[in-house]
Amino acid sequence: MPLVQEGDDIAALAIEAAAAQGTPFLDGDAIVVAQRIVSKAEGRVLPLDEFAPSPFALEWSEAWDKDPRQTEAVLRESVRIVRQMKGVLITETRHGFVCANSGVDASNVGGTDLISLLPVDPDASARAFRDTLRERLGIEAAAIVSDTFGRPWRTGQTNIAIGLAGLRPLRPLEGLPDLDGRIMRVSTPCPADEIAGAAGLSMPKSEGVPVVIVRGYPYERGEGTAREIVRSFEDDLFP
Amino acid sequence: MPLVQEGDDIAALAIEAAAAQGTPFLDGDAIVVAQRIVSKAEGRVLPLDEFAPSPFALEWSEAWDKDPRQTEAVLRESVRIVRQMKGVLITETRHGFVCANSGVDASNVGGTDLISLLPVDPDASARAFRDTLRERLGIEAAAIVSDTFGRPWRTGQTNIAIGLAGLRPLRPLEGLPDLDGRIMRVSTPCPADEIAGAAGLSMPKSEGVPVVIVRGYPYERGEGTAREIVRSFEDDLFP
Numbered sequence: 001m002p003l004v005q006e007g008d009d010i011a012a013l014a015i016e017a018a019a020a021q022g023t024p025f026l027d028g029d030a031i032v033v034a035q036r037i038v039s040k041a042e043g044r045v046l047p048l049d050e051f052a053p054s055p056f057a058l059e060w061s062e063a064w065d066k067d068p069r070q071t072e073a074v075l076r077e078s079v080r081i082v083r084q085m086k087g088v089l090i091t092e093t094r095h096g097f098v099c100a101n102s103g104v105d106a107s108n109v110g111g112t113d114l115i116s117l118l119p120v121d122p123d124a125s126a127r128a129f130r131d132t133l134r135e136r137l138g139i140e141a142a143a144i145v146s147d148t149f150g151r152p153w154r155t156g157q158t159n160i161a162i163g164l165a166g167l168r169p170l171r172p173l174e175g176l177p178d179l180d181g182r183i184m185r186v187s188t189p190c191p192a193d194e195i196a197g198a199a200g201l202s203m204p205k206s207e208g209v210p211v212v213i214v215r216g217y218p219y220e221r222g223e224g225t226a227r228e229i230v231r232s233f234e235d236d237l238f239p
Numbered sequence: 240m241p242l243v244q245e246g247d248d249i250a251a252l253a254i255e256a257a258a259a260q261g262t263p264f265l266d267g268d269a270i271v272v273a274q275r276i277v278s279k280a281e282g283r284v285l286p287l288d289e290f291a292p293s294p295f296a297l298e299w300s301e302a303w304d305k306d307p308r309q310t311e312a313v314l315r316e317s318v319r320i321v322r323q324m325k326g327v328l329i330t331e332t333r334h335g336f337v338c339a340n341s342g343v344d345a346s347n348v349g350g351t352d353l354i355s356l357l358p359v360d361p362d363a364s365a366r367a368f369r370d371t372l373r374e375r376l377g378i379e380a381a382a383i384v385s386d387t388f389g390r391p392w393r394t395g396q397t398n399i400a401i402g403l404a405g406l407r408p409l410r411p412l413e414g415l416p417d418l419d420g421r422i423m424r425v426s427t428p429c430p431a432d433e434i435a436g437a438a439g440l441s442m443p444k445s446e447g448v449p450v451v452i453v454r455g456y457p458y459e460r461g462e463g464t465a466r467e468i469v470r471s472f473e474d475d476l477f478p
Binding site: 086111112153156160169178182230231 | 346421447467470
């Protein structure tokens, strides 16, 4: 893949790159796209100077040795601060994701005074990608926009799905019999996040692999969204 | 794989099954083993009747329509109740894992009056599996014992690593340059969980696939443990 610029059609670039390396996209593929190139193409990589820090952003950044402009961006991207401790801001984004720093990232953005914000609507980004594959190649593939999130209780980050199209993200097994014929009560695997995690193995941050094909997994096709994976505030035990 | 019984050598069974299906284990494989067969082989599948409920277990189970014997097992496997709401017990297990019901599971255990508890030391279970592959096949492979955990803020469960041997679970990138030459501050992917998640795609609970080969991923070899993935209580923002 070439380095992505604002306005680029990343699906078109990915189609070319996949064909050029001898692994063209196929019907049934799940194609995982790194958030950072989606954000770049969609104009969501912005100069830090566009974020004039509020007094809150200034105070927090001073206390914890952060760039106050970046803190300001984190706050503007959030609808709620979930935790604010030890220099870490865990926020709920406008999409409903709970993550560190609202997904605002200063790595691999193409410059040192730029930051990347999450796409405005990552499901729409995934749909556009999927639609382009459908139109240009005549294939039905799933598209997943993926980002790297931390987790409570476990160190290290894993890739998860923040936007998707062409698959159902969850696979409810409740009500199905297990191997003993016992009806399962609570069991809903999330293949979308497992596909994103699998792709994450091939796209570590320091390397330039922004698109990964996950081939051969029989995901359930359908018109799903990553919003379905967001647990509602009311249902959550960790508000 | 045949159905596993207490005392079985699951590595030996897996070696046979892999060879029989024409995909023998190879040097560099990451082999993911479902917790339930590890627990079965290690005698951690027990009759519910062994768990005489305490008054606490009785009261909670009555209020939320749970089997009080199973609740008792959950409590005995825990060192701390992290959340207790709406019929859900989120506990910290003796291993330090934070999960629903201490990992106690009544699905796919081989009978309707049995429950499966997590292995006493899943890292040791993984090491035994890895050692058997080394001895019998002369290969260096990684072994991951995996279970299906829920997450806060996101619906659906994903497979994660609860025990491992032969690989380093985390890949710290801090201090390395990103694509722009900017030194990364907080970036530690957790390939062990991503490998387990990838394998989870091939081992949904209602089907009988307890061992999955993840081949071709250049994990960092080493003497890691899943304990390294457990965030310490002091460092956690969601105690």
